[in-house]
Amino acid sequence: MSTQKYIFPPAPPVSLPITNTDARFPVRRIYCVGRNYAAHAIEMGHDPEQEPPFFFQKPADTILQPHQDFLYPSQSADVHFELEQVIALSTGGQNIPIETALDHIFAYGVGLDMTRRDLQAAAKAKGRPWSTGKGFDHSAPMSALCPVAQIGHPTSGAVTLKVNGEVRQNGDLAQMLWKPQEIITHLSQLFTLFPGDLIMTGTPAGVGAIERGDLMEGQIAGITDIRVAVV
Numbered sequence: 001m002s003t004q005k006y007i008f009p010p011a012p013p014v015s016l017p018i019t020n021t022d023a024r025f026p027v028r029r030i031y032c033v034g035r036n037y038a039a040h041a042i043e044m045g046h047d048p049e050q051e052p053p054f055f056f057q058k059p060a061d062t063i064l065q066p067h068q069d070f071l072y073p074s075q076s077a078d079v080h081f082e083l084e085q086v087i088a089l090s091t092g093g094q095n096i097p098i099e100t101a102l103d104h105i106f107a108y109g110v111g112l113d114m115t116r117r118d119l120q121a122a123a124k125a126k127g128r129p130w131s132t133g134k135g136f137d138h139s140a141p142m143s144a145l146c147p148v149a150q151i152g153h154p155t156s157g158a159v160t161l162k163v164n165g166e167v168r169q170n171g172d173l174a175q176m177l178w179k180p181q182e183i184i185t186h187l188s189q190l191f192t193l194f195p196g197d198l199i200m201t202g203t204p205a206g207v208g209a210i211e212r213g214d215l216m217e218g219q220i221a222g223i224t225d226i227r228v229a230v231v
Helices: 038-043 098-104 117-125 180-188
Strands: 015-017 024-026 030-034 054-058 079-081 083-089 105-112 158-163 166-172 198-200 215-220 224-229
Touching: 083 158, 083 180, 083 215, 098 105, 098 180, 105 215, 105 224, 180 198
Parallel strands: 030 198
Antiparallel strands: 015 024, 030 054, 083 105, 083 198, 158 166, 158 215, 215 224
């Protein structure tokens, strides 16, 4: 038994449920890929052909567990949804070859990269980090994770988000500019990846604002779905 003493109790570990088991996936870091769908890059005012993938992070404790409500955050009047495929790694490393990159994936899931768009835009205008726009409390609603052993590695499938029953995002995994194996390889050249890392792989076009009282219902065909009420 550990005899380590702390000045206050450490925070409990962050984890996600795994389908068809009572085991849970311990989360280490959340990496996010920016502008990984051409149409979304264009709607945000960027040329998708000009840059390699870039990344930002959300703290692990921004995860909102399945079936929990999303509390509309303070200091913003323009909060947007971004539905994304989530990659969950069970092994990691540095400079991972693209030929073996998929071997590091334990499971896939569905997540929402919730964004205080007004704060993000203000940070962009001043060349500042996006943390206040992207890394706020509960900004990463997640589904349960679906192991590769059960669903394989989906390369296509509709990415759909409805708000109050109206389709707002409608893309396909096949439209990703950078595929999961390419993302892992590139990311592992910048960071040492570890078991427990999550990667949010970018969102298709159609992002938009939500309000209190809205219901977001997202689905990625071949993976799973997510349902989040805004309160």
